[in-house]
Amino acid sequence: MITPLRSFFRSDNVHYDELIRSMDFGVVGGKSFYLNALCCFVSCLLPSLLLGNETFVNLGSLDTQTKRMIPLVSFLPHGSQLICGPFGDAGTQFQVWDWKSRSKLKWIQFRHPKEKDLSRVLELKSLPDGRLVTRHSSASTGKITVWKAGTFQFEKEIHFQEPVVKIAISPKGTLLAVGTVAHRGRCAVKIYDLKEHKILHILAQGFPRNGGYGLASLEFSPDGKYVAGMEDLEDTVRRREIRVWEVSSGHLVALLPGGQKWSGIVCFSPDSQSLYTTTGHEELIKEGQYSIYNSISRYDLKSLKVISQWKYKSTGGNDDSIVSMVLGPAGKSVVIGTSFFHSQLLHVNLKKKQILQTEKLKPTKHSLMPIAVYIDTDAGKGENKNAERLKSPTQRSKIYAVAHFDRIELLKLAEAIGPTDRTKTK
Secondary structure, three states: OHHHHHHHOOOOOOOHHHHHHHOOHHHOOOHHHHHHHHHHHHHHHHHHHHOOOOOEEEEEEEEOOOOOOOOEEEEOOOOOEEEEEEEOOOOOEEEEEEOOOOEEEEEEEOOOOOOOOOOOEEEEEEOOOOOEEEEEOOHHHOEEEEEOOOOOOEEEEEEOOOOEEEEEEOOOOOEEEEEEEOOOOEEEEEEEEOOOOEEEEEEEEEEEOOOOOEEEEEEEOOOOOEEEEEEEOOOOOOOOEEEEEEOOOOOEEEEEEOOOEEEEEEEEOOOOOEEEEEEEEEEEEEOOEEEEEEEEEEEEOOOOOEEEEEEEEOOOOOOOOEEEEEEOOOOOOEEEEEOOOOOEEEEEEOOOOEEEEEEEOOOOOOOOOOEEEEEOOOOOOOOOOOHHHHHOOOEEEEEEEEEEOOEEEEEEEEEEOOHHHHHHOO
C-alpha cells in the first residue's frame, strides 16, 4: 500500500508523512486501515489539492506554563531550538525549547557581570552565528547588549548617545540598524558595523517624533542593500511616514505614506524590489460613525506605486487589528495575525485579494501575537527525492511559531513556486 501512495501523491507533499503515520498498519486491508486512510485524505490532503497545497499543518504547541503573555519569540539558527520570553518580575528570564521534539531544554537569565540586575528585555534578535542581541527598557541610556552563542553569557555592550527604540539585523549579521530618539524629539536610524565596531551612517532624514513613540517597525531587505522604517505615533490625525534608505550610502530612496492608527509593520519581498506595509485607517461614514479597517499594501520601490492592496475590516474596534505580519513561504503571499476579539492567522494572497486559509486560535484579551519564522530546509529532501527535484524544487516550506498568550503554536505552511522563482533557487 505504501508504494502506490508514494507514486500517486507528490513525494514532496507536506501532508504525506501525516497520511502514513495516521494509518494503522497492524490491520492492513481491514476496515480500520481504510477508515484511517479516508479520514486522513479528507482532513489533510483534500484541502491541499483544492488550495494548491497552501494550507497550515498544525505541528503542536509549546506550553510555557507561566500564565504570562509571551511578547518575544525567535528561532535560533543552525538547529531546532527556539527561545521565548521574557518571564519573571524582572523580565530577563527566557525559556529555550527544542521545537521539533516539543521539549523544554532550559531556563536562561540575561545577567550583566557588573550590574546586579538588568531591566526588562524589550527586543531580542538572533545573529546567524547564534549570538543574541537584546534591547532593554533601560535603553534610555543608549545600550544594546550582545550575548554569546550557546551559553547566552554576556559578551559586550554597544553604547549610543541617544535612547534606543528599535533594532534590526542585516541578513549576514554584520550590520545593525538602530533606531534612536534624540533629545530634541527627532528619531533617526544609525547603521552600526558589528565587526568594525563603529557607526557607518547616521541617516539624516529622520522622523519628526512629535510626541510619538519613535519607530513602530525597522527591517533590512533580504539582500541587505536597504533598510525600511515606519514611525510610531500617538497622534492619530497625522499619517505615519515610511522611509527606505540605501545602506551603503545612507541616502533616502523612498518616502511612502503610512496609515493613521495602530498597525505599523514593514517587510520586504524576497527579491528586495517591493515593500509590504500594514496600516490602520479610520473613515467617516456619517456624523458620529466611523469605519475602522487595516490595509496591507505592496509598494514597488522603483515606481513607488502600490502593486496590490488588501483591506481587513476590523469588527471589534481599535484593538481588533493586524498585530503581526510575515511573508508566506514563496513570498507570493503574507501570513498575518489578528488579535483581541478575533485571534487568528490569515494566509492572504494580495494579488488575488483572497484569504487562502484561516487558522483560528483561542480568543484572548491580550493583543500581542508575535510570529517567528523558520525556513524549512528539510523540505524536498525525503528518501525518494531525485537530484533534479533537489535542484529545481516545486515548493517552499516555512515553520511559523505564533506566541499566543502563554503558549506557542507551531504551524507549517508550504507554497508552490513558479518557474521564475525556481530559477532563483538554483
